[in-house]
Amino acid sequence: xxxxFKTASVVLxxxxxxxxxxxxxxxxxxxxxLNSLKLKSEEASGWVExxxxxxxxxxxxxxxxxxxxxxxxxxxxxxxxxxxTFSKSSFNFILIVIDFGNSSNxxxxxxxxxTEEVFDEIIIDGFSENEAIIDNSPLxxxxxxxxxxxxxxxxxxxxxxxxxxxxxxxxSFLELFRNKVxxxx
Amino acid sequence: MKKAKxxxxxxxxxxxxxxxxxxxxxxxxxxxxxxxxxxxxxxxxGDQVNPQISNNLVVCCHDPQMFKNxxxxxxxxxxxxxxxxxxxxxxxxxxxxxxxxxxxxDDPDEAWAAIFRKPEEKQWDEVKAAIKVxxxxxxxxxxxxxxxxxCKELIKLGVQPSNITIYDACDNAYGSGKxxxxxxxxxxxxxxxxxxxxxxxxxPVGSSTLKCTDVLAVxxxxxxxxxxxxxxxxxxxxxxxxxxxGGFTLSLKNHTGTMKFSCPSLQxxxxxxxxxxxxxxxxxxxxxxxVDSLWAARKGPFDPPSHLPARIIMGTFGPAVDIMVVRKIRxxxxxxxxxxxxxxxxxxxxxxxxxxxxxxxxxxYDPTSVSRSRIKKxxxxxxxxxxxxxxxxxxxxxxxxxxSDIEISDLSGKLIRSMNNIxxxxxxxxxGLSRTGKxxxxxxxxxxxxxxxxxxxxxINVL
Numbered sequence: 245x246x247x248x249f250k251t252a253s254v255v256l257x258x259x260x261x262x263x264x265x266x267x268x269x270x271x272x273x274x275x276x277x278l279n280s281l282k283l284k285s286e287e288a289s290g291w292v293e294x295x296x297x298x299x300x301x302x303x304x305x306x307x308x309x310x311x312x313x314x315x316x317x318x319x320x321x322x323x324x325x326x327x328x329t330f331s332k333s334s335f336n337f338i339l340i341v342i343d344f345g346n347s348s349n350x351x352x353x354x355x356x357x358x359t360e361e362v363f364d365e366i367i368i369d370g371f372s373e374n375e376a377i378i379d380n381s382p383l384x385x386x387x388x389x390x391x392x393x394x395x396x397x398x399x400x401x402x403x404x405x406x407x408x409x410x411x412x413x414x415x416s417f418l419e420l421f422r423n424k425v426x427x428x429x
Numbered sequence: 430m431k432k433a434k435x436x437x438x439x440x441x442x443x444x445x446x447x448x449x450x451x452x453x454x455x456x457x458x459x460x461x462x463x464x465x466x467x468x469x470x471x472x473x474x475g476d477q478v479n480p481q482i483s484n485n486l487v488v489c490c491h492d493p494q495m496f497k498n499x500x501x502x503x504x505x506x507x508x509x510x511x512x513x514x515x516x517x518x519x520x521x522x523x524x525x526x527x528x529x530x531x532x533x534x535d536d537p538d539e540a541w542a543a544i545f546r547k548p549e550e551k552q553w554d555e556v557k558a559a560i561k562v563x564x565x566x567x568x569x570x571x572x573x574x575x576x577x578x579x580c581k582e583l584i585k586l587g588v589q590p591s592n593i594t595i596y597d598a599c600d601n602a603y604g605s606g607k608x609x610x611x612x613x614x615x616x617x618x619x620x621x622x623x624x625x626x627x628x629x630x631x632x633p634v635g636s637s638t639l640k641c642t643d644v645l646a647v648x649x650x651x652x653x654x655x656x657x658x659x660x661x662x663x664x665x666x667x668x669x670x671x672x673x674x675g676g677f678t679l680s681l682k683n684h685t686g687t688m689k690f691s692c693p694s695l696q697x698x699x700x701x702x703x704x705x706x707x708x709x710x711x712x713x714x715x716x717x718x719x720v721d722s723l724w725a726a727r728k729g730p731f732d733p734p735s736h737l738p739a740r741i742i743m744g745t746f747g748p749a750v751d752i753m754v755v756r757k758i759r760x761x762x763x764x765x766x767x768x769x770x771x772x773x774x775x776x777x778x779x780x781x782x783x784x785x786x787x788x789x790x791x792x793x794y795d796p797t798s799v800s801r802s803r804i805k806k807x808x809x810x811x812x813x814x815x816x817x818x819x820x821x822x823x824x825x826x827x828x829x830x831x832x833s834d835i836e837i838s839d840l841s842g843k844l845i846r847s848m849n850n851i852x853x854x855x856x857x858x859x860x861g862l863s864r865t866g867k868x869x870x871x872x873x874x875x876x877x878x879x880x881x882x883x884x885x886x887x888x889i890n891v892l
Contacts, residue, residue, distance in 0.1 A: 311565045312685070313730045315692045316670045336506055361728055363735070382733045383724070384504040402506035402568060402733045
């Protein structure tokens, strides 16, 4: 009887330990981390948020999300993400941040975009070209692609008559996000 | 409970008959369903969209002055800003030129009348027209000057504004599922602007069915009713991450978002474009494909413009338009790369030989070069000059010889106004009123004059 009681207790305690453990992947799968990467309206000097859309695999194809372009992200392991749009004077900024579940997937997404979507490459001071890159091909701004940890970033800046200003904005935001991700660990 | 040996011959025959009857009814239902889905593509190689215009002809207008200011156009990155920069009048004039070059007619009015055709059994005011645009990203959407021109030409032919729907025209990225940037921005009044993605019935396409938009078809009991008579495909020049479908999104890809889940296979995309709602009907429903390439994006589908081609492209056959835009603009001008195997599959699926495609590039269109040819001479050297497009109060005819009768009728032949047993020469004005004293509706009318030994007719647009 005593033996049975002890065995049951061990089993019960073990069960309780497991059920109270937070299940995480190797790099963590935590929506709180993703949410902390969202920019608040006017968090970055003068950029006013005009839209926010949270998405996952089920709804990322919606118009406000990734729409018809969602498939390439799904194929690389999209877990969840968000899309924010901002404006500042005549400038516009679209931010897409995606949790790919692990750094390997995020890196693979970055590599794909680097290879297939960057037509006029600019290496950013302070960043490895395997970590972040700018595409100077848009008419009125720049696109920036990056991955930090398990997170993948796209930044689209438009409305600039001076490309240098768009590049500077992209660099600043990339630095901001690299620091934010680093502080999550 | 009866055991098998307890079943009498009569009861067996009864139940067998009932069973066979039931199977027949069910079978016919199944058969009609199968008939609806098997081999149900409306398009076959060699079919012509328009008997007067070659499928293979694609017209491009290149005119940087369609922008009011090129510097402003370079930084214009939203739909609103881009529309502000576009010179609407210039675009509309150039589109007239493109219509002339596409149709082979001398006169823009005749050109548009050759491009847009209605079912024989309908009057123009009964015709339903739809314009497919694409609103996935504010910086790369079909501009209002182009879409508005299509609306205006349809209205001139007699289509009621409330029977014209611009669909897939709402961008949820603006924060509201129902907001459309086309509303209240210079389009003719009473045009319907709709989102309408995949809200209609399932229609047969190849060996499958697709959920369609209710702008093009609706359910009626167990049947599908194709409600749209004229479809205009107004796409933009942008790329796409779907490299299996070529890596571009032009006329063909424009339909996929409103016909199926956004990731069809290449063959499914091709089949969608051969379906009844697109290339079915008599006349063929999709009668004009336009690619707004004023701005263009190498990437896509929601990337900002990377080029300022200052071009508009037009043709009657979507695959031909797409292939020529890919070759002449995206590859030659924009140095974008595409999946060649997908392009070859599109060509072979639609029965097109790339060598047969004709690319006709024009510059800014000069309407005065046509107006002289509008002066039609009869055998008696009679010339009637009409101020072709006018407000109803400003219409006049200039007749150099004595005329005895003038009749004005609508396109259906109905007499609107007449002056008979007269003897007039020179400038004759029409106040735009019908016989009953009512102002005539906007549209195309036919003026017929008779004189000594001659009869001549000419069209006039009442704005």
